Amino acid sequence: MLTKLSIKNYALIDDLNVSFSQGFTCITGETGAGKSILLGGLSLVLGKRADLSSLRNKELKCVIEAEFTLDKYGLSPFFEEHDLDYEQKTIIRREIRPNGKSRAFINDTPVTLDIITLLGNKLIDVHSQHQTMQLTDNDFQLRVIDALAGNGKALVAYSKTLSIYKRVSNELDELIEFQRNATKEHEYNSFLLQELQDAPLQNGIIEELEEQYEQLNNVEMLLGLLSKGNQLLNDEQVGVLQLMLELKQVSSKLSGFGSQFSELNERIQSVLIEMDDISDDVNRLQEGAEANPQLLEEINTKLQLLYNLQKKHNAVDVSELVTIRDTLAEKVAVTENIGTSISEKEKELGTLRTALEEKALYLSERRNKVLPDLKKQLKESLAPLGLPNATFKIEIVPATEFKSNGKDDLTFLFSANKGSDYGALKKVASGGELSRIMLVIKAILAKYENLPTIMFDEIDTGVSGEISNRMGDIMKDMGTTMQVFSITHLPQVASKGDHHFKVYKQEEDGVTGTKMKKLDRNERVEELAEMLGGKDLSDSAMAHARQLLN
Template identity: 40%
Template sequence: MLKNLYIKNFTLIDQLNIDFREGFSVISGETGAGKSIILGAIALLLGSRADSKQIKTGEKKCVIEAHFDLSRYDFEAFFTDNAIDFEPADTILRRELSDNGKSRAFINDSPVSLQAMRTLGEQLVDIHSQHQNLLLQQENFQLNVLDIIADNSPQLKEYTQAFELYKQTEKELEALKSQLVREREDEEYTRFRFEEISRAQLKKGMQDELEQEEQALSHSEEIKTALFDAEGRLNNDDNGIVSQMKVAVNSLRSIEKVYPKVSDVAERLESANIELKDIAAELSAFMEEIDFDPARLEDINRQLDTIYSLEQKFHVASVDELLDVQEQLRQKLNNIESGDDTLNELQTKLDQQLVQTKELAARLTEQRTKAARFVENEMKQRLAPLGIPNVRFAVTLAPKNMSADGSDSVQFMFSANKNAPMQPVGQVASGGEIARVMLSLKAMISGKTKLPTIIFDEIDTGVSGKIAQKMALIMQEMGNNERQVISITHLPQIAALGTSHYKVEKEDTPDGTRSRMRELSDNERIAEIAQMLSGADITEAALQNARDLLAANNSL
């Protein structure tokens, strides 16, 4: 339940800090006093869109904060999932709005996204404003009422998951059909392109090897001359470097005994000589390999021309990429050949999913049908005492194409008169009748939904007298059933039934117009109800009527 509301610098409110009570409370005040401002502030806490124009003129920031007691409700999972400290006895929601348009949201002093704030807010407070009566014209609202009464969340979730899988498979099947049509139309061209690459007998790294061999064959005489010259300089019998180094080694070895310091140099020189001999041998082997072969060069150039042509044709830069294209074409051909089998498998899967989804939809229909009969009986019992004695209320379920919420089309049918045919409630009910229907629906489903706080914004529109009192009794009953119910009202019959009474006032000051809210004492409450009864001039008779009304209601 909402324990405390703090508002600072929000539109006409300088600062407001007020506590709220359990059970059924009422808020009164003249039109334009600022009741809608307070509702707007609460809506911001619940995640509605912010506007920097909502900041009080001349201020840079507004703050709205609320304290909730959630100790009687199961909210721990939300806080665990969002890594927020859970303080059930004092859960704090805060929203800050700056004049630069930036908005920040906090839950228990932890910064959170607006979506997280909205998710929690929807589970904490339901603000029923007059425009919500339009929901009666929406089929999804009526279906949601049935689902709440049926308490079928697990079954609805199971159905929705099955339906989503079915639609996903259906989409895959249609995509595969379209793909196969395109691929079969292009099959001859695809096969031609595949065989064109296949004839080249490509292998990874082939292009680099051919290009290197082509370079060697094209420059064979130049290469052989350079190798011969280098090998000759190393291995010439008389003046070659290898022979000369051998002589140098022998010279050093001859003085090792008398000059030991040269031993290390001699060993190094001897090692270098061995390395040079190996190099000379390797150069000689290279010369044996180099042999100009015009036929081989022609064959290499033919293969390279084929590779270059294929690369240009397929817009790639290497043999490896050509091999990737070849594999893609092979896969397309395989898909064409096995396409019918794949289609049949996917169609079988889709048929099985359709059967399962229909079974789950039928189970939902059965549960909703039972809930519909309950709603019909409950609504008749609730609406008759509210001044509609001849009410007829029916819930019709008709089949529809399966969608994410099932295969049921729902319509609430209504008639306030014996001889008038029933029609959709949103089309035939008057404003006062719609208010009573919505209150009855909210009262009926409030026990099913674990919503801590419900705020009714002038739910009493279009009613008065005893009917208003009976509506107040319904709200009082809801407030006594572990719900905090707050009603914004202009009717004394409703105001008198609240366990707590708050008043919203507007005052003009030298600094501008200000709106404030306060809880009324017993005497102030009598005066407020007297004013609601008689208008601006409060007479003694009006005061006595207010006392009598409060006393009578307290005895109920």
Template identity: 40%
Template structure:
């Protein structure tokens, strides 16, 4: 249950602190005093959207914090699932900076808005003034219905299977679309692979061919240069090599008599051997450089093939062409692989669909079995709330399509008066009737779900007199099993509270502030009397207030 709420720097609230108790608590106050502002702050604590405009002082941050006693509600696993510390006394805090950014904390651990909503929704249910619209939402209608199921595992199993079924369905659709595209491109990929494979490209051949082509185009000049080199080095008597040999032999004859001469002689010998080798290599190499127009044509044709492929695929090297060939080959291979994946997905989807169908049918049957009890309970409550001729029915149809709630279509139907045809509630119910139906549904939810706290914001709008008293008694009864907090303008309801809090404003020269305080028994009496008669409290109003508060004033 909600033990303590503190709000600072929010709307017209500078600092507000509120200690709450179990049972049925009433909050009253004049219009505009700040009742709904307190509820708005609590909604922000539960994950509602924030913005800097809510700050009273635009230069300070807003802090909203609540303390909860959750020892008896078995929420340990929920906290564990979000890696949060569970504590019997749990604190939730949300801060809004002057720039409009917000931060949330659960037991001083940072928490995302998603986690904040999940945790807080297990602690508080707020029925705001527009909450009646939820009655037409399928999610709420299924929540009420499924809260009465004897086996919640059935719904959990369906939800798990439905998520898996949806995921497989999306995967299969994406894979089939990719397969169709791959098939459409298959001929293109095959042509490219065949063309590249036919070229039989070798990674290093381009440089080799370009060098050979350059040499062949200048073969005559190269051959002549090599021939002249060989001849100049080796021709008898006039060549460099014979003359060097004669000089070497001259030095050799006296080399034994001088170390320095011996070194020169050895160097000349080495030079002679090197020049002789150069001469021989030049002579042998010259034979490789004989102009051959046929070979040159073959080289140019091969390079033209390489250049054409490079230009086509917008690359500069054979290595890149080979990479492209490999990628196209992979695309071709993926078509066959995708066919196998699609068949595997179809098999798995077929199995999940069978399981989903079976579970959905069991869920639908379980729902059908509790419909009568729910309808009887709601009609009984509506009878107590002054709708003796009301008929309430939950229309549950089975479809062939799955949705996130099963294979059902649901509609809440109401006939408020005699001889009326049952129709969807939003088409036939007045504001007061909607409030009573919603309260009946919420009271059922309280019985079936272990919610610590439920807050109602003027659920009694459009109600008066004896019906208001009966609605208050129902709220009070709900407060025996949980903490119920009700914002009301009706004295008949306010008189029944176990606790009564009063919201009021104070004005200074510079600002207006909203406050809240718990009323004493005497103050409660005067507040109920004022709600009956207005600002001027009459003796009749006081007498009437005492009669309404008979249980408290003894």
């Protein structure tokens, strides 16, 4: 509830500080005294756009603070969602600077106007004769019915299932769209994949093939060089091996003359063994080297294939071709399996749809059960408010699609007089009738859920004394479970308040300003008497005022 309101440098208000309590609070004052200014200041702190012309002193900033207690509202998740410090006593502050810039704070944390507007809507409901469009909205009308039906938990369960249903439905749409686009590319991707799968994509394959190609392509030169090498190694007269054998004979004779000659002999022996191995390898290579045009062509074909694939896919090496092949394989596999994925997603969506249908039907059945009681309460409550023949025709029929609050279409029709045709509220109800209907509906809602603070702004304008008396009773009754404000010109309503504030103008140093004070009992009697009979307080007006308070 609203516990404190501070307004500085706004319109006719220089510095106003006021505290409020639980229950029904009435605010009165002469026309032009500043009641609308007070409401305007409160609207600013609740997110209304700032107007620089509203600054009283154009050289100073305007500061408006409202303190609320939040114990009944369950707003901790809201604060957590917006990264704000949650406190049982929360202060919303709005500052408007002379340069036109505006800042907003929740518990000293800077926030955007959107956030304080969201929070403000959860804390205060301002209602006037000109703000009854909510009453004609189907979602609001269903909210009233759901309150009577006790559908709170069922709506939460439905909402969770609907959220999952929408997510899965979007996923299915994405899969179908993917399939539509992927099918166009599938054949091409499959062709590219087949090319890569047919290619010998092993690490080092290009280097290996290039080596084989060079050998086969130059086989005659290779055979000539190997033959020459073999001749140099094995010639019976001057071959390296023959010379090494002769050198070995010399070193063997020298080895008996000391260790250094023995070591030399061993080294020559090692060289001879190595040269003998070299000779064997040259012989083997010479025997294995032969012209093979067919193999040369095969190797050349493989190399050209790999070269072309690298160029085609702009790949630096074979490892990049492998990566591209694997990526294409995934795309092709996904496309080939998309039908299965779609079928599975359709099955999941069907299961969710069935669950949603059940939850929506449950909500609908409970709503239909309470319709007679709602129509009865509306009729009984409106009769004393000057609408004795007011009746409602409320019907719930299944909708064709799932909505945020179920699967129902609501017809909410009104007739004010006997014999009159039923029609939509916004078409057949006057402003005064809408105000009284809204008052009654808010009173009904207050019995079933924790409503935010309600401020009724002169909704009793133009009604008779007896009707205003009953309207006051309704607001007072609402005040037993919540905080209710009424800005009123009618003494019958003002007398019902648990608390009574007066807004008035006062001149100081030649400057007129708006003030506000809480009235004690004697001051309330005088205020009510003035509202009844004017400035001249007659004995009869005073007596009538006391009677109203009693």
